[in-house]
Amino acid sequence: MQHDAGHDAPDVLIVGGGVIGCAIAYYGACAGLRVTLIDGERIGAGASGAAAGMLAPQVEAHQPDDFFDFGLAGRAEHARLAPQLLDEAGLDVEYRQTGILRLALEEREAVDLRGRAIWQRGRGLAAEWLEPDQVGTLEPAFGGAAGKRLVGALWLPEEGQVRSPRLVQALAAAAIRRGAVLHEGLPATSLQREGDRVTGVRTPAGVLRAGTVVLAAGAWSGALAATAGLHLPVEPIKGQIIVLGSLRRAPRHILWSGECYVAPKADGLVMVGATEERAGFDRRPTLSGVLQLALGATNLLPELGRLSVETQWGGLRPALPDRLPVIGWAAGCENLLLATAHFRNGVLLGPLTGKLATEMLLGKAPSWDLSPYSPERLSPTRQ
Ligand SMILES: Cc1cc2nc3c(=O)[nH]c(=O)nc-3n(C[C@H](O)[C@H](O)[C@H](O)COP(=O)(O)OP(=O)(O)OC[C@H]3O[C@@H](n4cnc5c(N)ncnc54)[C@H](O)[C@@H]3O)c2cc1C
Structure with a gap:
């Protein structure tokens, strides 16, 4: 069965409605992409609903490095986003x-x-x-x-800090207002891959098609990636x-x-x-x-x-083993974007990840050098 998730094959199908998936849905919808997001449970059911919501790149940093600067940029993005979400979704994320x-x-x-x-x-x-x-x-x-x-x-x-579950809700609500389609209680059971493309996402309601698939299923991402033959050792x-x-x-x-x-x-x-x-x-x-x-x-x-x-x-x-996120096109799979493994900093980095992932979905080079977080580093031959 072919299942049309609300649009006629959206530009982007996001698997996972945590802060990462919802941020990509929001920034993507703002950029005019037709977005569908599915979550096996409900929005914010994973780590994002449990997080303390601290935006704290400085407190744990032992040295200045790219990840430190990335965290500072993530924190700055929250300051811009919070009033925008209050305006668009009517929800105070308690920034x-x-x-x-x-x-x-x-x-x-x-x-x-x-x-x-x-x-x-x-x-x-x-x-x-x-x-x-x-x-x-x-x-x-x-x-x-x-x-x-x-x-x-x-x-x-x-x-x-923000109130993390509220942030997820606000991103989802604002994304819907901008035309995104969200389905809760709809799990992806596997990715359908043919050669160097993902041709669909299998769900109990049928196969969902999209131009591009984003894997943002948090701790559950590794098992889904494996169904497409990809090595993503998220624990x-x-x-x-x-x-x-x-x-x-x-x-x-x-x-x-x-x-x-x-x-x-x-x-x-x-x-x-x-x-x-x-x-x-x-x-x-x-x-x-x-x-x-x-x-x-x-x-x-x-x-x-x-x-x-x-x-x-x-x-x-x-x-991931190196405790850094992965944000980028899956190796050997040209229309699958990986956005996960933010470990202790997913709330901090969620909005910035949404912004950068959207740039990639639009076919642009991301405005931050994402090479430290690229999927290539996960190749078994590189470890
Ligand atoms: C106790 C705790 C405190 C934390 N405190 C902070 C903090 O203060 N600051 C900070 O920046 N970070 C914090 N974090 C980390 C942060 O919560 C995570 O990095 C972030 O929430 C990860 O977001 P995510 O969207 O990748 O994953 P998740 O929020 O786990 O979302 C994944 C979603 O995918 C869905 N899903 C799974 N499998 C499927 C499937 N097969 N099909 C469809 N959907 C699926 C799940 O239902 C879930 O909703 C904390 C985490 C914890 C646990």
């Missing part, structure tokens, strides 16, 4: 530049963080080392005994989050230690994340995951132990 305090509880961490402040300032970024009393002034939670346990903190005021890396309720005691800024992060959201909830585990495709939260986060959070700020636990969840980050 806020709350800043991150990367706290040092030991001298050895402080040495590393002071060094980070120096090279990041050299790149024109805001990055300031704070002594414990300055931390207490900025973040009152550290004004008393909690501050005395600190060696200091790296203050990164340009780091920010799921589980992350767990606990959500705390707090009307009075929420920190003002994102707090980050070597053990966990604590992200206050616009509605007063506080997300504590995230574990990093190999657990196959099981995304359920576990007792040891919750324990690890609870210990990390209370070690950072004992006061957090008094907050109520509202909920907890897990999600599966899509990751």
Whole structure:
């Protein structure tokens, strides 16, 4: 059976409705492409619905490299996109530049963080080392005994956050307004390949045809790529989050230690994340995951132990062995674009990926050099 997914064979068929697929749907629809997106479950059902939504390229960067610059560009794209989505979809993605305090509880961490402040300032970024009393002034939670346990903190005021599930919903809603067609509950069961082209995507409702197919199925992308004979070794890396309720005691800024992060959201909830585990495709939260986060959070700020636990969840980050994303045309398959494996940074890089993937779908050279993220590096002969 041939299945027409709403258009008569769209220009682009996207498999996967996470932040990556929905961003490509939105930017693609803005550029005038006829886009159809399918998701086996629902929009945001994967890692994107579970993410803490931090836009934090500076906090974990150990050296200036292409991925660091890519992350900064990803963060800047959010600042442009958020008001546009509010205007087009009427949804507030809660983009806020709350800043991150990367706290040092030991001298050895402080040495590393002071060094980070120096090279990041050299790149024109805001990055300031704070002594414990300055931390207490900025973040009152550290004004008393909690501050005395600190060696200091790296203050990164340009780091920010969004509400990740809301971002996915807003991208999807704005894409639909611009003519994209979305189908939830419609899984791709395999890719149909003939020679150097994907000729269709098989689903329980029949084969969907499109000029170009985008594989953005997150942690599930590898299995689908294999059906077209492609080597895409994406594995799921589980992350767990606990959500705390707090009307009075929420920190003002994102707090980050070597053990966990604590992200206050616009509605007063506080997300504590995230574990990093190999657990196959099981995304359920576990007792040891919750324990690890609870210990990390209370070690950072004992006061957090008094907050109520509202909920907890897990999600599966899509990751390649080198922990870098893949964005580009599949080797030997001229109309299949791969856009996945953003690991810990899919929310940060989602909109920028949507923009660059759209440039490629339009037949243009992408406006960012994507060679570090090219599918060619995954060829078994290159590893
Ligand atoms: C706990 C946690 C915290 C995180 N925090 C952050 C953060 O603060 N900042 C940040 O930048 N990143 C963060 N991440 C990482 C980020 O969530 C991911 O990198 C990103 O969401 C990946 O997006 P995606 O669209 O590739 O995949 P997903 O969001 O997993 O979407 C894939 C979609 O494909 C669908 N699908 C799967 N198989 C099929 C099929 N056969 N047919 C059709 N559809 C299919 C799924 O249903 C799913 O909706 C976090 C992740 C976790 C788990």
